[in-house]
Amino acid sequence: MINTFILGLRPGQQVGLLFVLVFGVLLLGxxxxxxxxxxxxxxDAAGQTRRAELKHVSGVLRASWLMAGVFWLAxxxxxxxxxxxxxxxxxxxxxxxxxxxxxxxxDHRSLVLVFFVVLPVQYWLVATEHFxxxxxxxxxxxxxxIPVVSALADDPERFLERNAKLQWGIMVCVYGMSHVPxxxxxxxxxxxxxxxxxxxxxxxxxxxxxxLVQHLxxxxxxxxxxxxxxxxxxxxxxxxxxxxxxxxxxxxxSAITPFKPAQALVMALIACVAGSLGHLVMKALKRDRGVRHxxxxxASVTGASGLLDxxxxxxxxxxxxxxxxxxxxxx
Numbered sequence: 074m075i076n077t078f079i080l081g082l083r084p085g086q087q088v089g090l091l092f093v094l095v096f097g098v099l100l101l102g103x104x105x106x107x108x109x110x111x112x113x114x115x116x117d118a119a120g121q122t123r124r125a126e127l128k129h130v131s132g133v134l135r136a137s138w139l140m141a142g143v144f145w146l147a148x149x150x151x152x153x154x155x156x157x158x159x160x161x162x163x164x165x166x167x168x169x170x171x172x173x174x175x176x177x178x179x180d181h182r183s184l185v186l187v188f189f190v191v192l193p194v195q196y197w198l199v200a201t202e203h204f205x206x207x208x209x210x211x212x213x214x215x216x217x218x219i220p221v222v223s224a225l226a227d228d229p230e231r232f233l234e235r236n237a238k239l240q241w242g243i244m245v246c247v248y249g250m251s252h253v254p255x256x257x258x259x260x261x262x263x264x265x266x267x268x269x270x271x272x273x274x275x276x277x278x279x280x281x282x283x284x285l286v287q288h289l290x291x292x293x294x295x296x297x298x299x300x301x302x303x304x305x306x307x308x309x310x311x312x313x314x315x316x317x318x319x320x321x322x323x324x325x326x327s328a329i330t331p332f333k334p335a336q337a338l339v340m341a342l343i344a345c346v347a348g349s350l351g352h353l354v355m356k357a358l359k360r361d362r363g364v365r366h367x368x369x370x371x372a373s374v375t376g377a378s379g380l381l382d383x384x385x386x387x388x389x390x391x392x393x394x395x396x397x398x399x400x401x402x403x404x
Contacts, residue, residue: 095141095274099134106130126292135383137281152269153200156254160196164188166381166388167246169367174238179228183219183239191215192247199255207255208396211248216240241358246381249388252395253277259404261331271329272398275337276344279323280390283345284352287315303357316345331402340401344394351389355381 110127146154167188176184191211198207220236256276257269291311298305323341327334359367367381398404 092141092145099137099141102130102134103138106134139383152254152257155257155270156196156200159250159254160192162380162384163192163196163247163250166250166384167192167242169381170242170246171239173362173364173367174242177228177230177235179223179226179230180235180239182226183222183236186219186222187215187239187243187247191243195247195251196254199251199258202258204255204399207251211243215243219243245355245385245388249392250384252391253387255395256391256398259398259402261402261404272331275323275326275330275341276390276394277387278326279319279341279344280348280386282322283315283319283349284386285315286318287311287349290314300353300357303360304353307353307356312349316342316349319345336401340394340397343397344390347393348386348390352386354389355385 106127110131146158171184195207195210198204198210219239220232223232223236253273253276256272259269259272261269288306288311291306291308294308294311296308296310299308320338320342323344324334324338327337330337330340332340359365366379367385
């Protein structure tokens with residue numbers, strides 16, 4: 074019934090309805106969170122837990138406002154502006170990653186290459202729709218170029234470790250994130266290109282829904298964690314419920330995508346599995362660095378406190394989702 078109603082609207086009306094719903098839900102959530110935050114909380118363990126939960130929800134809402142704003146600008150200003158905005162997000166996310174990964178003097182040339190050559194070129198390839206080269210530029214060419222530049226710096230101390238950290242940062246923060254605006258430029262057969270923003274919304278919506286449901290179910294069920302040294306909240310039961318619920322929601326909202334309901338459910342399942350497990354991997358990297366959040370105590374340096382914490386699942390889900398869509402539709 075929802076799909077029938079949505080399909081009965083003109084494209085402009087569909088976009089308008091989408092933003093009314095998104096901003097309406099975000100506004101309601103923000104008001105509710107603010108009202109709960111000003112209530113007096115006790116200083117016992119329960120009160121501290123409630124304050125921590127409200128802080129977590131506030132962080133999710135801030136990230137959601139940011140992403141919704143990007144989508145709105147993408148629709149109003151066009152795909153090129155949206156691509157530029159995601160490039161800026163990549164820049165600050167990579168800066169957070171590098172800030173918590175100690176570097177040496179011999180890494181300076183590699184860092185300049187990454188921030189001021191690799192990142193702009195990757196997003197230029199997206200904007201110009203060179204999808205075949207964009208898919209291999211970082212995993213092939215940059216993978217070989219970065220250690221060469223590091224070797225020429227004549228600093229062999231922890232050479233493998235330093236280059237591995239830099240490669241990880243590039244793959245997650247630049248390569249992964251660049252697949253999000255790439256969805257805006259896919260040319261579907263008999264499709265309306267102006268509706269590609271729905272595909273980005275679909276991806277972010279199902280991934281965020283999966284993470285939220287997984288978190289809430291995990292708090293409710295209190296099952297033993299699967300990897301306690303990495304995450305106290307991850308267990309297979311809450312993970313499976315989160316993936317299942319988000320995948321079902323993806324099928325319900327298939328009308329805003331080029332997919333049929335069953336196709337949308339499978340694509341949502343692929344995105345949720347990649348995003349949720351990628352989030353677990355990023356938690357392992359944070360534990361390795363001895364921090365709880367990517368911003369750490371360097372928020373004033375990065376200018377985007379906790380940004381990578383909010384988009385890490387998306388960085389893993391986007392490339393898997395993008396290439397699954399391209400493969401299925403033969404684009």
